[in-house]
Amino acid sequence: MPNPTAAMLVIGDEILSGRTRDANMYHLAGRLTEHGVDLREVRVVADDRAQIVAAIKALRAAFDHLFTSGGIGPTHDDITAEAVARAFDTPIGIRDDARAILAAHYEARGQELNAARLRMARIPEGATLIDNPVSAAPGFILGNVHVMAGVPSIFEAMLASVLPTLAGGAPVLSQTWEVRRGEGDIAGPLSELAARYPDLSVGSYPFIRDGCHGAQIVLRGQDGGRLDAAMAELAELFPA
Amino acid sequence: MPNPTAAMLVIGDEILSGRTRDANMYHLAGRLTEHGVDLREVRVVADDRAQIVAAIKALRAAFDHLFTSGGIGPTHDDITAEAVARAFDTPIGIRDDARAILAAHYEARGQELNAARLRMARIPEGATLIDNPVSAAPGFILGNVHVMAGVPSIFEAMLASVLPTLAGGAPVLSQTWEVRRGEGDIAGPLSELAARYPDLSVGSYPFIRDGCHGAQIVLRGQDGGRLDAAMAELAELFPA
Numbered sequence: 298m299p300n301p302t303a304a305m306l307v308i309g310d311e312i313l314s315g316r317t318r319d320a321n322m323y324h325l326a327g328r329l330t331e332h333g334v335d336l337r338e339v340r341v342v343a344d345d346r347a348q349i350v351a352a353i354k355a356l357r358a359a360f361d362h363l364f365t366s367g368g369i370g371p372t373h374d375d376i377t378a379e380a381v382a383r384a385f386d387t388p389i390g391i392r393d394d395a396r397a398i399l400a401a402h403y404e405a406r407g408q409e410l411n412a413a414r415l416r417m418a419r420i421p422e423g424a425t426l427i428d429n430p431v432s433a434a435p436g437f438i439l440g441n442v443h444v445m446a447g448v449p450s451i452f453e454a455m456l457a458s459v460l461p462t463l464a465g466g467a468p469v470l471s472q473t474w475e476v477r478r479g480e481g482d483i484a485g486p487l488s489e490l491a492a493r494y495p496d497l498s499v500g501s502y503p504f505i506r507d508g509c510h511g512a513q514i515v516l517r518g519q520d521g522g523r524l525d526a527a528m529a530e531l532a533e534l535f536p537a
Numbered sequence: 538m539p540n541p542t543a544a545m546l547v548i549g550d551e552i553l554s555g556r557t558r559d560a561n562m563y564h565l566a567g568r569l570t571e572h573g574v575d576l577r578e579v580r581v582v583a584d585d586r587a588q589i590v591a592a593i594k595a596l597r598a599a600f601d602h603l604f605t606s607g608g609i610g611p612t613h614d615d616i617t618a619e620a621v622a623r624a625f626d627t628p629i630g631i632r633d634d635a636r637a638i639l640a641a642h643y644e645a646r647g648q649e650l651n652a653a654r655l656r657m658a659r660i661p662e663g664a665t666l667i668d669n670p671v672s673a674a675p676g677f678i679l680g681n682v683h684v685m686a687g688v689p690s691i692f693e694a695m696l697a698s699v700l701p702t703l704a705g706g707a708p709v710l711s712q713t714w715e716v717r718r719g720e721g722d723i724a725g726p727l728s729e730l731a732a733r734y735p736d737l738s739v740g741s742y743p744f745i746r747d748g749c750h751g752a753q754i755v756l757r758g759q760d761g762g763r764l765d766a767a768m769a770e771l772a773e774l775f776p777a
Contacts, residue, residue: 309742310738310740310757311740311742311755312562312566312579313566313575313576313577313578313579314566314570314576314709314711314757315563315564315565315566315567315568315569315570315576316711316742316755317742318563319559319562319563322552322559322581323555323558323559324555325555326552326553326554326555327555328555329555330554330555335553336553336554336555337553337582337583337588338553338580338581338582338583338588339552339553339579339580339581340578340579340580340581341562341578341579341580342577342578343577343578344740348577348578370720370724370741370743371720371721371724372720372723372724372727372728372741372752373724373727373728373731373739373741374731374739374740374741403721408719408721408722411721411722411724411725412725413720413721413722413723413724413725413728414721414724416724417721431745432719432745432750448743448744448745450745451745469554471554471556479648479672480610480611480612480653481611481643481648481651481653481654481657482648482651482653483612483653484610484611484612484613484651484653484654484656485651485652485653487612487613488612488613488653491613491614498550499613499614500550500551500584500614501610501612501613501614502551502556502557503610503688504688505671505672505688505690510672512612515551515556517550517554
């Protein structure tokens with residue numbers, strides 16, 4: 298059976314302006330691969346309601362799961378929850394259990410649960426909350442959409458609580474063979490090897506190191522024996 | 538006049554599997570902002586022809602420029618040039634000037650211009666070549682699509698030769714004010730400030746440092762005087 302598929306939507310002007318280097322995409326990609334879920338597409342969009350709504354609709358229709366990152370804080374530019382509600386054509390309002398979580402958190406710290414913070418209790422109808430062990434304000438799951446924070450430590454904590462609840466497929470195994478020759482030298486035999494192993498994905502990732510060309514040949518698949526066999530052929534084709 | 542808009546398409550299984558952390562998106566975002574071009578969307582897709590073609594069509598229609606990264610090398614998984622030709626419904630074949638560039642490069646190094654390397658001379662009809670000072674194999678521009686390599690040093694060199702040829706708008710200026718308080722404390726006054734400066738973009742980017750919440754307030758706009766005025770208000774609202 299093929300693995301479940303997933304997409305990611307990163308929401309935030311700061312990535313597109315070059316101010317911030319995204320960290321959550323790299324983290325999610327690694328965790329999903331370990332879990333046996335195939336990440337098939339990532340989109341990064343600005344804090345723009347129409348763009349967010351369109352991306353949510355397209356990605357949740359095309360893949361089994363959609364993970365979003367960013368835009369669920371208390372400030373005026375945090376519009377993800379509302380955009381998700383709109384994409385599902387579902388009402389959104391302050392939910393009692395989310396409000397209670399925030400109230401307890403801020404009371405324990407002697408801080409006020411003001412109008413801005415209360416925005417973080419706005420949850421689309423029918424959603425399930427995602428625990429936020431870092432700063433209390435919850436994420437949520439609506440249908441196949443997992444809405445999580447953009448701050449990396451919170452994103453990672455939320456993902457850690459969500460992943461075990463998702464059905465995964467066989468984790469994808471991978472092995473890498475480094476070749477210290479230009480890709481043009483190895484492309485022919487490599488293509489023939491890929492044809493002999495249609496059940497494996499054979500990727501070639503070129504690099505330049507100390508002025509010399511090389512490539513990492515990465516074999517991926519779910520059958521360890523087949524990977525070993527292909528690796529043995531690689532080692533014979535392109536001795537270290 | 539509003540700035541020209543752009544999108545980026547990152548092509549490569551290695552990003553989606555979590556093996557490689559993308560570097561080109563962050564680089565492109567910074568350079569475009571300096572040049573006065575607004576990066577509005579990024580998509581990352583796998584080495585899958587249908588997905589690449591669909592993304593090229595959608596992004597080049599929606600934005601003034603599209604920049605692609607990856608998939609133009611000599612190996613079997615390099616299918617970007619062909620996908621671009623298909624997206625434009627244009628023939629693709631080996632072009633004499635591209636072949637001559639490759640032939641000179643490999644001859645100077647005593648290497649063979651074999652069939653795999655010759656694939657890198659396949660260029661869609663009507664395209665303009667982009668110089669590759671690192672490893673010769675050219676990128677190309679077709680319509681509003683700029684097709685560049687995935688290896689960061691080559692991507693950066695190609696972008697450096699392309700950017701000066703593009704019309705830019707006014708570079709977006711930005712100033713940042715760091716607040717050592719949780720976003721919930723500042724969201725109300727910040728939202729009012731954003732309403733008083735509709736010509737500026739006011740972003741709030743929360744962080745957690747040494748266990749304490751804070752936020753970077755980033756003001757962006759094209760008028761330095763307005764930025765200074767808003768920064769002065771910020772400093773009064775949230776003293777350092």
